[in-house]
Every structure is written in structure tokens, then in C-alpha cells.
Amino acid sequence: MRKPSRDDIVKITLEESEIPRQWYNIVADMPNKPEPYRNPATGELLEPEDMKAIFPDALIAQEVSTERFIEIPDEVREIYKQWRPSPLYRARNLEKLLGTPARIYYKYEGNNATGSHKLNSALAQAYYNKKAGIKRLSTETGAGQWGSALSMACNHFGLECTVYMVKVSYQQKPYRRSFMETFGAKVHASPTNLTQSGRRILEEDPGSTGSLGIAISEAVEDAATHDDTNYSLGSVLNHVCLHQTVIGQEAKAQLEKVDEYPDVVIACCGGGSNFAGIAFPFLHDKLTKGTKVRAVAVEPAACPTLTKGVFAYDFGDTAKMAPIVKMYTLGHDFVPEGIHAGGLRYHGASAIVSQLYDDGIIEAVAYGQKSVFDAAVMFARAEGIIPAPESSHAIRAAIDEAVRAKEAGEEKVILFNLSGHGYFDMAAYDYYFSGNMKDIEYSAEEVEKSMARLPKVK
Amino acid sequence: MRKPSRDDIVKITLEESEIPRQWYNIVADMPNKPEPYRNPATGELLEPEDMKAIFPDALIAQEVSTERFIEIPDEVREIYKQWRPSPLYRARNLEKLLGTPARIYYKYEGNNATGSHKLNSALAQAYYNKKAGIKRLSTETGAGQWGSALSMACNHFGLECTVYMVKVSYQQKPYRRSFMETFGAKVHASPTNLTQSGRRILEEDPGSTGSLGIAISEAVEDAATHDDTNYSLGSVLNHVCLHQTVIGQEAKAQLEKVDEYPDVVIACCGGGSNFAGIAFPFLHDKLTKGTKVRAVAVEPAACPTLTKGVFAYDFGDTAKMAPIVKMYTLGHDFVPEGIHAGGLRYHGASAIVSQLYDDGIIEAVAYGQKSVFDAAVMFARAEGIIPAPESSHAIRAAIDEAVRAKEAGEEKVILFNLSGHGYFDMAAYDYYFSGNMKDIEYSAEEVEKSMARLPKVK
Numbered sequence: 082m083r084k085p086s087r088d089d090i091v092k093i094t095l096e097e098s099e100i101p102r103q104w105y106n107i108v109a110d111m112p113n114k115p116e117p118y119r120n121p122a123t124g125e126l127l128e129p130e131d132m133k134a135i136f137p138d139a140l141i142a143q144e145v146s147t148e149r150f151i152e153i154p155d156e157v158r159e160i161y162k163q164w165r166p167s168p169l170y171r172a173r174n175l176e177k178l179l180g181t182p183a184r185i186y187y188k189y190e191g192n193n194a195t196g197s198h199k200l201n202s203a204l205a206q207a208y209y210n211k212k213a214g215i216k217r218l219s220t221e222t223g224a225g226q227w228g229s230a231l232s233m234a235c236n237h238f239g240l241e242c243t244v245y246m247v248k249v250s251y252q253q254k255p256y257r258r259s260f261m262e263t264f265g266a267k268v269h270a271s272p273t274n275l276t277q278s279g280r281r282i283l284e285e286d287p288g289s290t291g292s293l294g295i296a297i298s299e300a301v302e303d304a305a306t307h308d309d310t311n312y313s314l315g316s317v318l319n320h321v322c323l324h325q326t327v328i329g330q331e332a333k334a335q336l337e338k339v340d341e342y343p344d345v346v347i348a349c350c351g352g353g354s355n356f357a358g359i360a361f362p363f364l365h366d367k368l369t370k371g372t373k374v375r376a377v378a379v380e381p382a383a384c385p386t387l388t389k390g391v392f393a394y395d396f397g398d399t400a401k402m403a404p405i406v407k408m409y410t411l412g413h414d415f416v417p418e419g420i421h422a423g424g425l426r427y428h429g430a431s432a433i434v435s436q437l438y439d440d441g442i443i444e445a446v447a448y449g450q451k452s453v454f455d456a457a458v459m460f461a462r463a464e465g466i467i468p469a470p471e472s473s474h475a476i477r478a479a480i481d482e483a484v485r486a487k488e489a490g491e492e493k494v495i496l497f498n499l500s501g502h503g504y505f506d507m508a509a510y511d512y513y514f515s516g517n518m519k520d521i522e523y524s525a526e527e528v529e530k531s532m533a534r535l536p537k538v539k
Numbered sequence: 540m541r542k543p544s545r546d547d548i549v550k551i552t553l554e555e556s557e558i559p560r561q562w563y564n565i566v567a568d569m570p571n572k573p574e575p576y577r578n579p580a581t582g583e584l585l586e587p588e589d590m591k592a593i594f595p596d597a598l599i600a601q602e603v604s605t606e607r608f609i610e611i612p613d614e615v616r617e618i619y620k621q622w623r624p625s626p627l628y629r630a631r632n633l634e635k636l637l638g639t640p641a642r643i644y645y646k647y648e649g650n651n652a653t654g655s656h657k658l659n660s661a662l663a664q665a666y667y668n669k670k671a672g673i674k675r676l677s678t679e680t681g682a683g684q685w686g687s688a689l690s691m692a693c694n695h696f697g698l699e700c701t702v703y704m705v706k707v708s709y710q711q712k713p714y715r716r717s718f719m720e721t722f723g724a725k726v727h728a729s730p731t732n733l734t735q736s737g738r739r740i741l742e743e744d745p746g747s748t749g750s751l752g753i754a755i756s757e758a759v760e761d762a763a764t765h766d767d768t769n770y771s772l773g774s775v776l777n778h779v780c781l782h783q784t785v786i787g788q789e790a791k792a793q794l795e796k797v798d799e800y801p802d803v804v805i806a807c808c809g810g811g812s813n814f815a816g817i818a819f820p821f822l823h824d825k826l827t828k829g830t831k832v833r834a835v836a837v838e839p840a841a842c843p844t845l846t847k848g849v850f851a852y853d854f855g856d857t858a859k860m861a862p863i864v865k866m867y868t869l870g871h872d873f874v875p876e877g878i879h880a881g882g883l884r885y886h887g888a889s890a891i892v893s894q895l896y897d898d899g900i901i902e903a904v905a906y907g908q909k910s911v912f913d914a915a916v917m918f919a920r921a922e923g924i925i926p927a928p929e930s931s932h933a934i935r936a937a938i939d940e941a942v943r944a945k946e947a948g949e950e951k952v953i954l955f956n957l958s959g960h961g962y963f964d965m966a967a968y969d970y971y972f973s974g975n976m977k978d979i980e981y982s983a984e985e986v987e988k989s990m991a992r993l994p995k996v997k
Contacts, residue, residue: 091620094552162549163923192650194924196962236920256965263919263968461721462694465621466652504654504962507714510721 087171087184087339094335095166100158101330104323107361107433109149110368113440115319115432116407117145121396124538127404135304135312137213140206143320151323157208160237161201164193165327169335170499174463176483183486183493184341185479188332188359189466190500195260197469197501198355199230199315202324206313207234216309217241221271221296223250224423225257226469226501227315232266243310245271245299248291250423257505271296278302278400292416293426294399301402316352317397317406317431325358332496333362343374343496345482349474350378350387350445351424353431359498364442376443377482378434379474381453383521384417386410386430387438387445389528394538395429405536408435411523412531418521420450421509422470428531446478449520453477454513457503469501470509545629545642545797552793553624558616559788562781565819565891567607568826571898573777573890574865575603579854582996585862593762593770595671598664601778609781615666618695619659622651623785627793628957632921634941641944641951642799643937646790646817647924648958653718655927655959656813657688657773660782664771665692674767675699679729679754681708682881683715684927684959685773690724701768703729703757706749708881715963729754736760736858750874751884752857759860774810775855775864775889783816790954791820801832801954803940807932808836808845808903809882811889817956822900834901835940836892837932839911841979842875844868844888845896845903847986852996853887863994866893869981870989876979878908879967880928886989904936907978911935912971915961927959928967 108114118127129141136144143151153161172185190198210218218240222228228244235242244266251258251270258268271291272279278298282289289295304312314321329346336342346363348356356378366372378387387409396413397403410429411417417426430438437443450470457473459480460466468476475497486493503510512518566572576585587599594602601609611619630643648656668676676698680686686702693700702724709716709728716726729749730737736756740747747753762770772779787804794800804821806814814836824830836845845867853868855861868887869875875884888896895901908928915931917938918924926934933955944951961968970976 090555091617092555094554096552097548097550159549160923194919194960233923237923255969259965259969259972260925262972263916263925263965265920458721461652462723465618465691465695467718467721502652504714507717507721511713511717514717514720 087341090171090339091173092168092170093338094168095331097162099334100161100165101153101327102158103150103152105326105330105362105365106146106148106151106323107364108147108319110365111436113436115436118404118406119394119538121401121403121405124405124536135301137209137215137311139209139213140320143323144318154208157205160204161327166331167192169332170464172464175460178459178463179480179483179487181483181487182490183483183495185483185495186336187497187499188328190328190498191469191502195226195229195233196504197226197230198325198328198358199227200233201327201358202315202321202354203230203234204237205324207231207238207240210311211238211240215240215311217243218311218313219243219245219300219303220313220315221245221293221300223247223293225250225254225505226424228266228268229257229260230315231313232261232264235266236264242266243303244268245273245296247271247293247296248289254505271299273299276302292399297398298400298402316354317427317429319433321354322357322361322431322433325354326361328358328498329360329362332359336496341494344493345375345377345495347377347379347475347478347482347495347497349425349471349500350380350430350434351471352427353434355498355500356434357431360443367442377478378438378443378445379478380445380447381420381422381425381474382447382449383420383523384411384426385447385523386428388447389523391532392435392439393535395535397429405538406432408432409438411528412534414534415528415531417523420521421506422450422474424471425474448474448477449522451518451520454518456480458513466499467503468499469503470506472500475499545799548629548797549631550626550628551796552626553789555620557792558619558623559611559785560616561608561610563784563788563820563823564604564606564609564781565822566605566777568823569894571894573894576862576864577852577996579859579861579863582863582994593759595667595673595769597667597671598778601781602776612666615663618662619785624789625650627790628922630922633918636917636921637938637941637945639941639945640948641941641953643941643953644794645955645957646786648786648956649927649960653684653687653691654962655684655688656783656786656816657685658691659785659816660773660779660812661688661692662695663782665689665696665698668769669696669698673698673769675701676769676771677701677703677758677761678771678773679703679751679758681705681751683708683712683718683963684882686724687715687718688773689771690719690722693724694722700724701761702726703731703754705729705751705754706747712963729757731757734760750857755856756858756860774812775885775887777891779812780815780819780889780891783812784819786816786956787818787820790817794954799952802951803833803835803953805835805837805933805936805940805953805955807883807929807958808838808888808892809885809929811892813956813958814892815889818901825900835936836896836901836903837936838903838905839878839880839883839932840905840907841878841981842869842884843905843981844886846905847981849990850893850897851993853993855887863996864890866890867896869986870992872992873986873989875981878979879964880908880932882929883932906932906935907980909976909978912976914938916971924957925961926957927961928964930958933957
């Protein structure tokens, strides 16, 4: 077969046999390793043992592993085939529209039923829990993408799934709830009467519409108090970042087919697993071979963890039940404005991503949501895919890179991760078209207050 | 590269270079050609000239063509690359669940932004209209899939797009409207004050929530009264069926890669273009080489056009503005119950599909919607894709074929078309899970009344 040229191809596909066989663990190559987690109650170093109440051994091992490559189980690779390898697109229409000499590529992770990259880790987590004899997984969900992914993964591996969905989302996004129920999950509007943490909140405020912090506490408590149940998290943790590296490995193989290598790799960054997924396999080249490649994490101006936060030990959740992590943080009780990219409203960032940022190995940039939606609509009209608000942060940054390349007359190669579609986010697009959407900045004052409450760690 | 085995592959993909270069026109091979259209006002034969007010010459030529193959323009093939060739899946998990010796394959047309096969024809129609110097296309939409596809197609080729959306859908499905607006379309809740037909309805009934029949009248009137504007239809017509044949041609090539040929090809059937798309390329073999292959059109029990209608001349729309067509019909003023598969609520069927059915070349079967949703949920849980209610009719029939194969101990090969996803139909799934969904039958009495009003044709 004739080798496809990068100039007449729209999407670069791979065979199922080319799905990666290993996940890439960047910790092996990091000059400074991420600091170990600490116990939220005592501030002491967290032992792997401490995590056994809520995670299976295999995932705990991955969480602390320094092995460079970790085998993907056949059972997981098999179900990856449902939508992987995901396509890599050349954004030819967008390039034309911008009149840029840059070549823009995007990896599309929205081509599965749950509509985002989250499924890559959900399936792996469900698999290891099933193998460990666990009967049920509990988790929280805000916007609903993670809950959808875990519901589908649990259904596939024959696990029950309990999702604590932030009450306001439960009411506003009934279709995400129906989606999870279609895959057999039990979905509760959090706070519930089913957990101590939930009951405590409802006693204080019977009309509480919930928060991600509360939902996490409920899900963790559910897992910790039931022997047959474990907890599952959709980002931030090392093993979640690890599972997402199938994205970048595939993208590398796809670019290779058209003799390309990116000058810059771009992804949105909330907890960090999506950014990790596409960027880490390229950073492997940078860290081990000195390859010149920039990696840019894009965050919302309303929650600018990397660009405006501090690198410090902080609690992973509002209720102080999750481990203390050395990370970039805006403070565990900082509550960002209700922007439409709900998946990017986490106060902290993955320990690995934070360490890489602090070491100057990766870059970060923040954008206001109006400017992000400008980019989303431009992209949708040019490329025919309606992007999720989260993913649109990466689009904004990619467009700006392409415009700079035009100004400089540079033939730059830009790669970004289109982590999900926006089918369930049309209300946000509606609001954008109403003309009322504004760029929302974070409150420096609120962050400062929150910083004063960081935990003291020896 | 090692040839993939049908037993370890999940999805069979093709290269972009394997996108078909021609559409297949089954009229060339039909033993009895479809009867020509007639003028709705006079009942006389419709001349190609009569269609010039609303269609460009190229599409009129395709509508009456007897050429076996018609070249796909490069500009259309180029944009097909955005999502074509679409994947063909082996439904291994569904087979396992059913314990059937049958091998079930499905072609998935939901892998584009508009979420259905409609885009195949929308792009072709927009292209020919643009080339003819037309500035704007008008159309109607009910559930919103066709309106979404045409909006995107017009945006791509630089045409304006006006969509008359049935008012009740406009109110109930705001996200479909936002979708069209994202691609720059102007969407009106029909009946409007912008057309004579609309004003007439509103005078009689100011609170009218509209109907597909009214919306068609408005869109046709808009096109007929503006020189720079043409009308566009999403199914029924010969040229629409023609454009959809890329589906079946790809499916044939994909099955060939794993040395398979279907015993039975199944698709849901409203106007008929989706069924035509997957079935006609296989019927080519049946009609020209005597290949044994069954083709089954699946319709809702609430609107059983083929299985319970009559083969007669009837108006294409309620307002009697569209041509008179010799087709299977339940009567142009028969209004089926409001089932969730809105795309299958048309009173008639494509002239070609009708003729093939009357000649015993294809089969048809009807199912109640509860039984269809039973199949949809079973499929979603097994295969990880939430199907559109329309497409789920095909799933129901495919499952029943597979169960019969099990009972007979036959190694049957079943192919069906999964024409779209159900992301915008979660309310229907919700209703299903509420336990209140019922199998709705058509009203034989209403059909009989409607039949009495068929046009008299010399």
C-alpha cells in the first residue's frame, strides 16, 4: 500500500494490533520524583498499606511504581479495541482558516460511548478491582464524564457501580444520569442520607446542592466502610495518569506514519490525567534523549492551579479524607466560579504534573472561558466536531500557537488532545451564543485565604 | 501485514483511499423501475423542469438517472474523510450474551459530529447547490438529525441554511437547535410568520405546536419564492438513497477483508434512505448475480408503512405541495403516535424501496417500541454504544435473527446498520427505565380513513 502523504490525509488511523501493549510510567525518567503522599490525619508518610481499604493491590503498586513500562492486561487491551486506536486528525480546514504555515494535528478521544478519554483508566481500574475479588466500585462525579466512563467499565467487567453525583448536576444534567443508569449504575444525588458525611451536611443544610468535595467524601466513606467495595478516582493519581498514556503513544506512532514530530504538545489540565496522557510519551523522548519538544498544560483562568497556585503539600479533597499531596494548589477549600468546563475546576493538580512544572520541564497557560468558546466554535465550524468545553482550552492554545507561527513565518508542528466531545454541553454553547458569556478570573483574595489553611507537614 | 482474523478483530477499518469513488444507483438493476413522480396539483407526470424551482440540475439528473454508478465529486469525498470509512464492528459481546452461533456485524454511522448517516447526503446536496450558484438552502427537521447534518454541510460549503423545526421539538430539544446554530444555521420554530403556509396555520390555531407536514410546506415555500434558495430533503427521494450507498459499499469491502458475506442485511426504515444505504450494494449482487442475500427493512409498529400500508400513488406531504409518488403509504394525513423514534414516523416510503418490496426482492418487519428499547439497552450494555431509537429497530431484528439461528443451530452471518447514536435521546431511555413505555400499535381505523383520501391519478 502506498504510504499516505500528510498533505492528502485527513485522519491517520492505526490497526487494532497497534494499540500499545504497555503503559508508560514517566516517574522512571523524572529527574526529581514526585514527593510521596502523606496521611491526612497525621501528616506522616502514607504507607501503601494505608490505601488498602479503598484500592486493590495492583493499583497501589502502580501508584508507587518506578518501572518505566507496565504491561496492559489482555482483557483491557481487548476492550480498548472497541474504539482504540483513536484517530489522529490533521486540522487542514482550521489551518486554512488561520492561514498559518503551521501543521496542526489533534488526537480525538471523544470517539467512544462515554465521549471522553476517561474510559482509558475506568476500564483498567474496573479490571484490577474485579480481579481482586471486589464486587462494587464507588465514585463521585460532577459533570458526569467520569461517572459515565466508570459505569460502562463496571458493566463490562461485571461489577456494581455506585455514583455520588453532585446534586446540582444531578438535577441539571438528567441525561448524564440516564446514561449511567443505562449501563446499570446506581446514581445518588449527593449529599445523600446513605453516609455519615452526607447526613452531617444535610443536618446543617437540608437544601444543600452538594459539591465535588462532599461527593468524594461520600464515595470514599462508602468504600472504606464496605469490605466488598473499593473507591475509584478519575484523575490526579499516578495510576490514572499512567493509564492515559495510551493516547500519546498512539499519537507518536500516527505522526511517525507521516514523518512528523511535534514541536509542541498541548492539552487541557484539570487533575492532569488528560495532559499526562498525550504529553508523557513525548516527554519520554525529551527526558531520555534530549528531544526538543514543548508540552503545554492549559487551564481555565477561573481555576489557574499551575499558573497562579503554589507548590505545597495540600489535602486532595475539601473534607480532608484523601491523602495530602505535594502539588500545585489553590488551596483545598478554594471553590472556583461555576465555569462550563466543570472537569477543570479541581483546586490541585497531579503530583507528577506539578513536579514536572516546578522543574521547568513543562509549561502552563490559562485562558478565560469566553476566549475558549470563541476557539471552540471556530474549531467546530472548521473541523466538524463540537468539542467539550474542557478540550476547547487546548484548542484555544493551539490556535494561538498557530497564529504566532504565522506571524513568525514558522513551519511549526502542533499537536493537541481533543479529549472529548461536547454533545452533553450544548447548554454551554447556547449560553455562549446568547452573548452573555464572560471571561471569568479567579479570585486572588479567595485563594490567599485558602492558602492560609494549607496543612502543616513535617 | 498479517491479515486480521474475524475472530480476534473487533472493528474492521478501511483506509481513506478506500472510500467509494461512486454511488450505486439500484434503479439500473431493478426489474421494475419505480413509477415516475406526478404533479401534486394536476396529477400529470412530473417533468424534470417542474423541480427546477427547488432543486439544482445535478440533483434532478440523479433523481431520474438510470446510470448504474455515479461519480462522487472529489470535494465531497474529501469531506467524507472527516469520518469515513466508518467502522464495521463484529458484535462479539452481543453474540456471547445471546449464545448464538451467528456472527453479527454492524456498520456504525454515528461516528460523526451530527451523529447519524444523514451527513452522507447533506454534504452531497450542499455541494451541488453551491456549484449551481445557490446561496441558501431551506429544510425542515423534526427530531433534529437531518437539520444538524444539513447545517454542518452548508457551513462547510459556504451556504446559508434555514431550518424549519417543528415547534414542539424546538421547545423539547433545545440542544439540537443549539447544535445547528453552532454551525451557523438559522433555526425557526414552525409554524412561523415568515411564510404563507405558516401564517395560515397560525391564523387558524395560534397555539399550534407544528408538524413535519407544516414544516415541509414552509421550507418548500421558502425555496420556491426565493431565487437564491433551494430546498433540501433528508430521505425518501432517489438521490438521497443514492448518496447513502457509500455505507453498503464500505461494508462489503470490510466484510471481504475477513472473508465474510452476509446472509441477511438489516436496517431501520422511515423514508428509506438508511435502509437503501446499507442494503442496495448487496442487492446489486442479488439482482445481477443471483447472490442469495436477504434484506430486511424494520419499521415501528406505530407507523408500519411497508407491512400494513398499500402500494399506491400518494402525496409526499400533508400540505400536498410535494410530488405524488407511487409508494407504500399509510395515507398522507395519517399521523402516527408520538413514538421516540421520530425519524421513523413518515407516512410513506421511498419509491424505490416500495417497488423492491412489492416485487418481493426485500422483506419488512415491524416492532413495538418497548421491544425495541429492550434490544437497545441489551446492545448498549454488551457493545458499549448507546444507539438511537431509530437504529434500535435494526438491533431488535438482528437479535431475533440471531436467536432463530441459535434455535436452528445455524452459522448465519448477520449485518445491520447502526445508523446513529442516542446521545440526544436520553430522555427516551429515561422513560424506558421508568417502566411506563409500552408497545404502541398503529390505528387501523385512522389508516383506513386516511386511505380514503388518496389522490386520484390517471
